[in-house]
Amino acid sequence: MNQAFKAPRRPGHDYAYNTPLADLDPSNPLLWPKEEMWSIFERLRDEDPLHFCEEAWMSSERPDDMEPIGAYWSVTRYADIMAIDTDHHRFSSEPAIVLPDPAEDFPLPMFIAMDPPKHDVQRQTIAPIVSSPSLSKMSVIIRERTQAVLDSVPINQEFDWVDTVSIELTTMMLATLFDFPFEDRRRLTRWSDVATAGPETGIVESEEQRRAELMECFEYFMGLWHQRIGGDGQDLITMLANGENTKNMEPTEYLGNLVLLIVGGNDTTRNSMSASIYGSHLFPEQWAKVKANRDLIPNTVAEIIRWQTPLAYMRRTALEDVEMHGKTIKKGDKVAMWYASGNRDERKFENPNALDFERKNARNHMAFGFGIHRCFGNRLAELQLQILWDEMLKRFSRVEVINEPTRNISSFVKGYTKMNVIVRD
Ligand code: HEM
Structure with missing residues (x-):
């Protein structure tokens, strides 16, 4: 294991333990690129497992024009x-x-942010795309x-893994799911980044710019929708344009569901790659360990x-008063279920900050959520990652990360924007 991981204190330790509990706000996106949220979560799990934050800022200094x-x-x-995620009768996914x-x-209704029955019928409409035959x-x-992309990377020379491999492979996958014009596929990457861009992320200059780019996305997809009415393709747009429960969707709902599928199918798998x-x-x-025994690949992927x-995290909104840890979540309150923290909970995972490809309960992770909103694309994501691992292990003796990667400034999408590497054959 590298030296960095022998350090007894995690980044942000002093801040997390010297700040009054009431002031701790893990939703501040500036904590995430420096990994300072881990110490906060450690303290909250131990001392305040149901933690109230009076005012979330979501940025270091909230801009004046932000709600x-x-x-x-x-x-x-x-x-x-787990208890909250599986209790959709008391914890709603609406309005966000x-x-x-x-x-x-600028509402963007999407089925991840809907309760039954509307959620269920929209999810069912596109379910065939992740069926076993598909x-x-x-x-x-x-x-x-995957073979073509890995065969094209330079050996013994520095390059950015995020753009060359992770973004390229997940964007190609997304283009296939939508049957999207292949030569324009990088527009999907951009729309995915724009959809989740918050203030101070450097992705867009302003909220106006963000909305304008999402409208471009909408217009592009509207063209595809019209072309596919009455079609018999197996792609997501044809399914939505012809599905009994989706063909009369409001335009905003079409855009919302597109954003859901673009972000759901892109950022997540990209960052796992x-x-x-x-x-490693x-x-x-x-x-x-996994190079010596490729049977470990499925568990390796779960552990990654x-x-x-x-x-x-995912947010829920309480539909009634709920008691927990001697406190009351009031009807209407917002609740953040921090999957990132649950997946590092010492009560569930031994030595949780370490990677262990033989971890017995790796598959019990909560990164896909639980309950009726459990990730729609989980098996597809696992398939992409398992194939990537298989092909990497066949080709490379090792992959070296040259310097600390740069990370997303976000407390929602947890990922990397740049990672310079050298692969060895
Ligand atoms: C490692 C990759 C992925 C991770 C970690 C991930 C994570 C998640 C999480 C946490 C949820 C919400 C679960 C909940 O509220 O209980 C979710 C829902 C969803 N994901 Fe994924 N996802 C991944 C890949 C994908 C892919 C590849 C697709 C597209 C094919 C996708 C599409 C969706 C959709 C449509 C939903 C909404 C499901 C619903 O509301 O019923 N995801 N995902």
Whole structure:
């Protein structure tokens, strides 16, 4: 294991333990690129497992034109998160699964942020795309593309793994799911980044720019929708345009569901691909273990997803008063279920900050959530990652990360923006 991981204190330790509990706000995105949230979560799990934050800022200094986010609860232990995620009768996914409420003048309804019955019928409409026959057909394409991308990377020379491999592979996958014009596929990458861009992230200059780019996305997809009415393709747009429960969707709902599928299918798998490399660099003995025994690949992928947790939290809104740890979550209160913390909960995972490709309960991770909103694309994501691992291990003796990667400035999408590496054959 590398020296960095022998340090007894995690980044942000002093801040987390010297700050009054009431002032701790893990939703502040500036904590995340420096990994300072881990110490906060450690303290909250031990001392205040149901934690109230009076005023979430979501940025170091909230810009004047930003709506206040207000108060929210943080749930940080594995068992508590599981209890809330599987209780959709008392914890609603409406009006949003992120802490800020939707802007009244720019709503983006999507089925991840809906309760039954509407959620269920929309999810069912597109379910065939992740059925076993569809996945086995896709596995052939995924393998061919993965082989081509890995064969094209330079050996013994520095390059950015995020852009060259992670973004390229997940964007190609997304283009296939939508049957999207292949030459324009990088527009999907941009729209995915823009959709989740918050203030201070450097992705867009202003909220106006963000909305303008999302409208471009909408217009592009509207063209595809019209072309596919009456079609018999197996792609997501044809399914939505012809599905009994989706063909008369409001335009905003079409855009909302597109954003859901673009972000859901892109950022998450992308960041798990990058985490595969970063994790192997930090824990080289684990890479050696799976290289010697490729039967470990499925568990390796589960463990990487646990360790990375590409979506750090989902929000719920209480539909009634709920008692927990001697406190009352009031009807209407916002609750953040911090999957990133649940996946590092010592009560569930032994030595949780370490990667262990033989971890017995790696598959119990909560990075895909639980309950009726459990990730729609989990099997597809695992398939992509398993193929990537298989093809990497066949080709490379090791992958070295050259310097500390740069990370997303976000407490929602937990990932990497740049990771310079050298691969050795
Ligand atoms: C490692 C990769 C992935 C991770 C970690 C991930 C994580 C998640 C999480 C945490 C949720 C919410 C669960 C809950 O509220 O209980 C979710 C829902 C969802 N994911 Fe994923 N996801 C991944 C890959 C994908 C892919 C590849 C797709 C697209 C094919 C996808 C599409 C969706 C959709 C549509 C939902 C909404 C499901 C619903 O509301 O019923 N995800 N995902």
